[in-house]
Amino acid sequence: MSLIVFAGSAQFVAVGMVAQAVYPPLIVLTVFVVNLRHALYAMSLGPHMKNLPQRWLLPLGFWLTDETYAVSIRRYTEDEGSADRHWYVLGSALSMYANWQLCTFVGVFIGGRVADAATWGLDFAMVVTFIGIAVPMIRTYPMLACALAAFVSALALNGLPNRLGLIVAAVIGIAAGVLSEQWLSAPARDRQPT
Amino acid sequence: MDAGEALFLVIGMALVTFAVRYPLLAFTGRVSLPARMVRALRFVPVAVLSALVAPAMFMPAGAPDISLTNAYLVSGLVTIAIAWWKKNLLLTIALGMAVFFAWRLLVGGG
Numbered sequence: 001m002s003l004i005v006f007a008g009s010a011q012f013v014a015v016g017m018v019a020q021a022v023y024p025p026l027i028v029l030t031v032f033v034v035n036l037r038h039a040l041y042a043m044s045l046g047p048h049m050k051n052l053p054q055r056w057l058l059p060l061g062f063w064l065t066d067e068t069y070a071v072s073i074r075r076y077t078e079d080e081g082s083a084d085r086h087w088y089v090l091g092s093a094l095s096m097y098a099n100w101q102l103c104t105f106v107g108v109f110i111g112g113r114v115a116d117a118a119t120w121g122l123d124f125a126m127v128v129t130f131i132g133i134a135v136p137m138i139r140t141y142p143m144l145a146c147a148l149a150a151f152v153s154a155l156a157l158n159g160l161p162n163r164l165g166l167i168v169a170a171v172i173g174i175a176a177g178v179l180s181e182q183w184l185s186a187p188a189r190d191r192q193p194t
Numbered sequence: 195m196d197a198g199e200a201l202f203l204v205i206g207m208a209l210v211t212f213a214v215r216y217p218l219l220a221f222t223g224r225v226s227l228p229a230r231m232v233r234a235l236r237f238v239p240v241a242v243l244s245a246l247v248a249p250a251m252f253m254p255a256g257a258p259d260i261s262l263t264n265a266y267l268v269s270g271l272v273t274i275a276i277a278w279w280k281k282n283l284l285l286t287i288a289l290g291m292a293v294f295f296a297w298r299l300l301v302g303g304g
Contacts, residue, residue, distance in 0.1 A: 005207045009246055014207060024199050028206035034246070035214045037239035042218035043232070049219060061216030066239075070283055121294060124266060127250045128273050128290030134243035135277035135286075146237045150244035155258075158249050166245050173241030178234050 041069035063093035146177030269294035
């Protein structure tokens with residue numbers, strides 16, 4: 001799974017669903033929704049990469065993760081000069097991939113032998129990483145509305161079967177963001193035509 | 195789950211993940227997407243990440259746990275404050291994990 005999927009949060013969620021014996025197509029659907037954010041990362045990096053050939057785009061697409069996006073987009077927006085920045089993206093992606101494989105191997109090999117490994121709280125690393133990525137993205141009120149709506153609904157809907165709460169909460173968050181943005185921009189447009 | 199189901203699952207996951215990541219990377223800038231879709235997509239990361247983080251903080255063991263002995267909740271809130279203040283991913287991860295382990299050591303809880 002780590003070798004060919006390479007999506008930490010989705011793998012984490014999927015393993016939890018396997019443990020609850022959720023119907024596999026539903027797991028795949030959830031993985032799709034959890035990873036949908038990568039479409040946005042791809043869209044944001046795409047214009048910077050429009051001159052790259054397919055032999056670059058295919059692997060970089062496969063290796064695109066939250067972390068690689070977070071460091072790459074900063075590199076692309078802060079440094080306008082270099083033409084070789086895709087090497088930077090590749091470096092980030094390869095380190096992530098190598099590290100992911102190594103740690104998966106360690107987990108598979110050692111996990112079964114260390115009785116209380118699951119209670120060490122290593123899963124908190126996922127929480128801090130996602131907070132570190134998401135919070136700086138919240139720069140506008142619609143984005144804040146989106147975060148709060150998704151956060152609260154994820155708690156309220158946690159009891160839904162098949163972990164559907166995650167998908168529904170994400171959709172509610174997106175709707176809250178889009179609607180509040182429309183609501184905020186309507187009067188502003190009347191005052192100040194652009 | 196038998197081997198066939200597991201294979202279906204892993205290949206299915208790989209296909210949808212690649213299908214989400216690659217096409218827009220390759221074609222944005224060459225073709226344009228509807229503005230409404232782009233606007234909605236901007237909210238996806240924050241929405242999905244919030245929806246993943248909330249239950250992990252408030253119900254780490256499956257049941258709601260709002261108490262000082264829930265290290266996930268306390269450290270999660272501290273981490274949000276750090277992220278808001280510093281806006282630095284690596285620093286947020288390092289400090290967040292440090293707070294988490296320190297809290298578990300000093301106050302206890304899972």
